[in-house]
Amino acid sequence: MHKIRLLNAPDSAISLIIQLMSLPEKCQAIIPEEADRETRDTNQKALDIAQRLHSVFTPNHCECSIIVYKHRGNDLKDFVNRTFELPFNSVGICADFVDDSITVDEANFLINTVPSSCSLTVNGFIPIDFQNEKAFKFNSVYYSSAGWVSFENLIAIRNSRNVGLGFTSFDISDINNFLHYWINCEEEMMKSLNLHLKKDRIENAKEVLATLVCIKARNDKNRKRILGKLTIQKRAGHIVFTTFEDKESSRDTLKALENVQKHKNLNLEIREMKKEEIEKRKIHKEMEEGNPLKEEALKEAERLRYKIKESEKQFEAVRRLLIGRRYRYTIP
Incomplete structure (x- = not known):
């Protein structure tokens, strides 16, 4: 067998070459000198090979x-x-x-x-x-x-x-x-x-x-x-x-997740404002009994109703966006 030094050969090719070698050829390739057979232990033999x-x-x-x-x-x-x-x-x-x-x-x-x-x-x-x-x-x-x-x-x-x-x-x-x-x-x-x-x-x-x-x-x-x-x-x-x-493929998904969270935040905001409106109505009722601050309370209630309408518009816009993208998300 001719000794050929193979550099950067694929692992599969190396494995195939070794498999095709006969036992004497393997010994010649791996242990070319008689003196090298004298090793300290089996582990050293494996390391030498x-x-x-x-x-x-x-x-x-x-x-x-x-x-x-x-x-x-x-x-x-x-x-x-x-x-x-x-x-x-x-x-x-x-x-x-x-x-x-x-x-x-x-x-x-x-x-x-x-x-x-x-x-x-x-x-x-x-x-x-x-x-x-x-x-x-x-x-x-x-x-x-x-x-x-x-x-x-x-x-x-x-x-x-x-x-x-x-x-x-x-x-x-x-x-x-x-x-x-x-x-x-x-x-x-x-x-x-x-x-x-x-x-x-x-x-x-x-x-x-x-x-x-x-x-x-x-x-x-x-x-x-x-x-x-x-x-x-x-x-x-x-x-x-x-x-x-x-x-690019991951950006749409990321944007959808951000829209989902925006949708949740708007929903919570609307709920909080509706609770606030109920409280304002209670105050308004009490002030109808001749309280001089009645007019200011009415203006505050009107401003609150306007904020609720604006939030509901944003909520609906995000909801339509999510439905348009066909993402699986349950609208509360």
């Missing part, structure tokens, strides 16, 4: 999975240091088979060692008192055990792609506060946020969006992804928040 594959091929994406099982403490650190001599795009750390949790020291070491340019996945229990400034400074990140994540950690995330959190200590009010923070934030935070709340079931999903009409960033100069979409799985206590760039 990976190193030689990297010297032959340049894959577009390279993943690394570290199972925290037999390697603990200094053994884990030694193995990880040897592993990250290779360039990886994605790193997965699995500790599901460990009887106890990853220690704070081990968690700090792993997170500090993984390059920030990687996507990081950690499956395994992390102690509740764990904190690390680098925990969310990765391309994308997922922690299956996220009870240690505080609200301050959440709102401090910047320029991340996808953030996934397993079981957290957050409740509905935390998500509502997060949405308000995201709306007012001056910088990009994340492309998406996926998490499980403290409770498995969401009883009142409306509380998540309390006081919110639409999820749109106030600052559209420094941010590209200024629109947000919230998906709530009530029975699972699962929240997915996805952000989007402002495109």
Whole structure:
């Protein structure tokens, strides 16, 4: 077999080439020298093979999975240091088979060692008192055990792609506060946020969006992804928040949501003014018994009736606009 160095070859092509190789050819390509067969352990053998594959091929994406099982403490650190001599795009750390949790020291070491340019996945229990400034400074990140994540950690995330959190200590009010923070934030935070709340079931999903009409960033100069979409799985206590760039197709929907809120506000305003008119009529009745302020009360009542008519006109205009756009909304 002729040795050919392939640069930037597609992953599918690399996989096919390796599959077509015979066993002797694979050995020749991967272990060209007899002396290289003497390695310290099976893990080192795997790393040597990976190193030689990297010297032959340049894959577009390279993943690394570290199972925290037999390697603990200094053994884990030694193995990880040897592993990250290779360039990886994605790193997965699995500790599901460990009887106890990853220690704070081990968690700090792993997170500090993984390059920030990687996507990081950690499956395994992390102690509740764990904190690390680098925990969310990765391309994308997922922690299956996220009870240690505080609200301050959440709102401090910047320029991340996808953030996934397993079981957290957050409740509905935390998500509502997060949405308000995201709306007012001056910088990009994340492309998406996926998490499980403290409770498995969401009883009142409306509380998540309390006081919110639409999820749109106030600052559209420094941010590209200024629109947000919230998906709530009530029975699972699962929240997915996805952000989007402002495109032509989304502007009509956004305008419709603003009109819906305007419609609600006008409706409330009319109701309040009608209540006020009833009170004015009561006062007017009392003043008909010869009170010298009768004329002024009549003028005030007339002004109020005019305001009600004007609000009703605006209310009807917005109602017709919503019906014309055919948006599903029940007019009260």
